[in-house]
Amino acid sequence: MRVGGLAVKSTVRTAASLAALALTGTLLAGCAPSTSGGGPQKDEKSGTVRVWLFREVGNKPKEDVVRRVVRKFEKRHDDVRVDVQYIPVDSRAEKIKGAFNDPASAPDLIEYGNTDTAGYVEDGGLADVSAEFADWPEAREVDPTARKSVTVGGKVYGAPFFVGVRALYYRTDVFRDLGIEPPRTLDEVAAAARRIRAERPGMYGIAVGGAYTYGALPFIWAHGGELATKKDGTLRAAVDSARARRGIAAYTRLFGDDNCPAAKCAEMSGNDNVEAFAAGKAGMVVAGDFNRRAMEDGRVDGDYDVVPLPGTERGSIAPAFAGGNNIGVLKSSSHRTLAVELMRELAGKATQRQLFDAMGFLPTFTDTREQAAREEPFVEPFVETLDAGTEFVPATPAWAEIDASLVLPTMFQKIAGKKSGVDGAAGEAARKMDEAFAE
Template sequence: MQLSARTAARAAALVLAVATAAGCAPPTSGGGAKEDTKTGTLRVWLFQEVNNKPKEAAVGKAVADFKAAHRGTDVRVDYIPVDTRAQRIKAAFNDPKSAPDVIEYGNTDTAGYVKDGGLADVSQEFGAWQEAKDTDPTAKQSVTVDGKVYGAPLFVGVRALYYRTDVFKELGIAVPTTQDEVAAAARKIRAERPELYGIAVGGAYTYGALPFLWAHGGELATGRGKDFTAAVNSEKSQAGIKAYADLFGDANCPAAKCAEMGGNDTVAAFAAGKAGMAIGGDFSHQAVEAGKVKGKYAVVPLPGTTKGSIAPAFAGGNNIGVLKSSSHRTLAVDLMKQLAGKDTQRRLFDAMGFLPTYTDVRAEAAKKQPFVKPFVRTLDAGAKFVPVSPAWATIDASLVLPTMYQEIVSGRKDVATASGDAAKKMDEAFKK
């Protein structure tokens, strides 16, 4: 569920408080478990989906295959609520006796979990795993910290441009091929169909805004490991920030209504027939299909700044990792491979629509379901990821980027001031 900016701020404060409290508990031992038992029961924590039955079926097949190949083993799978994952996983890191062997985790959490000492380094096993050679580079980046691999990508999600085919035809608008054309199309739709947003945008929609920043050559930060430095205040980043901020206003999406909108809000507006365009994910497809625009929309990659280019999208998604504290390390790594392997990713795509992280399996998915093609094209063009730093969790939870965009679109600060202030907050987090 998408939170308003105020509610999200309160929730972020709670998450930070819980994380801080958990951080005071005794850390896991630096060397991990002292034994590597080859039999027994492995515990797995996976995220609970809104409709979890299809996921359970896909996972059940993977578990059955694993057990058939490993005599004397059993697997217990628990599905944990996404909104309580932070405190549960932190607690597991600090209590090895009750911790699972294998977990599903958000791909932006990797660096933080590595810093906490919770995830096992599986670089050697990942490097020798034949299937892993087909992993999308950006997906692999999401499990890599300082050159070491701490898990296997499970699925990836990206965003593209949804647009109303009926509205475009009625107003004689060509499908945009640059971001300037997106803005021009939005203004025309709003001018001639004032009951619609030209393109639904949100001041709290960070991952809808970032493709504009990246398309203009900007970056969130530069460096690696503990040496990241914020770059949102660079000249190129500011140009991309301005391009997105310029979509707010009476000529498209009034700031009074759109400043606090998040990604779910913008997709909901499009699905309800209240917008001519929206930036939505492959994971938004079902919601749009269930809305009033069914049969009256299409999807293309979000254009870049030059004709024919594709704006880099944020590569979201989840990973599967092995806990350092597991006393079944070898079995846990094998189970990780089974859960994140090609066969399981095929089943998860069929059951849930999760985009595979393997380039060959993703190509198969695009042939099977045509709606996937624009998102695959977006990934193939080169997606981007957030800084792989433990500080990112703090930056994200503190709403640094949404606050920056909201300050700009509300007129409280100009682009230079707001991005400069955001950069200072990011640098403070990076230095801790």
């Protein structure tokens, strides 16, 4: 799924957490699975500890870091073997739902997106590790916003793994050749995209995706729109408000032959966008700090730079989704003690620093992140984005259903494919969101 002396300070304005991302598709809300009643009957100190982590674009560096952690863990525990599997991010919903419903085949530890927390807790899949988290010395340095990402109802259900926000990657060689300056407003982003497409018809000006929810949301927020509002404790969809519709229109106007043809781009996800840019097929892309390795391993290495995605006015920054991933112990685990220990190792300072060096994942520990920011100028635009203020999705288990049902991607795709206008598609999305909120 990266954000100078730079002080790394998040000003997230919502009760949520920091990732990845580029994360779509989450656990379907519904009947509580079998793991919701009671916990495991035993806490084995030997055997196989199973771990599911997300497969990233360019996953090998992540695998190398995890392999070193696992090797040390196994050396400390002679009778323990750790089995790590990497699962696709986009299709994790059903796989993890299946694990919650079938403890016999479930892992002991999972990596999960911060948008998943409330839904997974609601469905009884995650173990309450509040006591173990409180006793973990390193937890005292966890970013307060990251701590919220694992907290539901005052209880802790995992450890923050990394924080991520998205910014604007652009091709320095293409911009130089065409005499284009880095855009300072969203309108300038659109103008630069169309100029690139006109001059380089084999490229997308800016890669966009109808299935790239977290790349699209900054356009809504930059125009003053919201996903939902709460009144008297009740959430109501707001994607059909006038300001939200202006942001939706700004994003969906980027789908077309003059930038990113809808026939192809309407189906593209966040990973598809990253891969297109890394392969040299796009002049710009909204991507995360966590996508740096994919760029460096691609054809654009040495020919790109990053700036905050601008807002509607010069000098402003479009609010980014406060992304990030966590690691949690499943309630069904029969190796709770070992799983908690391994969770701390995987989410600890040493591992987070190694993942920053290998993948560009921003640490969730304030001191570790400040050190990384001082040593690596690349993170500056992501830190600026964090400091400018980020946003989050509605903090409710209902978001799992909304996300997994592809309510927002369907809205973007209908507009991009000219199957519906902005007003109609936004109204339909709002109705579906309200139905989920009411359940």
